Amino acid sequence: MTQSEENTTGRLDLIWGVEAIADLIGRTPRQTFHILKTGQLPGKKVGGRWVAERSKLIAFFMEAA
Template sequence: MEPIDPALDLVWGLEAISKLIGRSVRQTHYMLSTGKLPAKQVGERWVTSRSKLVAFFLEDAA
């Protein structure tokens, strides 16, 4: 699992993001590559903000 920098609230890497949202790596890759999750690709790695993911799922549930 990639380290999470609490100062920046960033989650780096496909595996770390998938663990955070409780999905498989394959499902997470699909969601990231189709723009269904608030994240960006930096080089070959995905990065997202933990708070943006929480807000995304809370908004979706409301």
């Protein structure tokens, strides 16, 4: 399934908030905020909250490994 198909079928698995993203990646909220803000981690700020797609976070770390 392509990413555009995933977007249209509603299968996005979004992680909302720095704390939830930090839990997923095993970092503190402060560290996570910094790497999100500097663009080192795939995420966007939406309505004052950071949001990231779980599959993109996993893919990001799998590339680095």
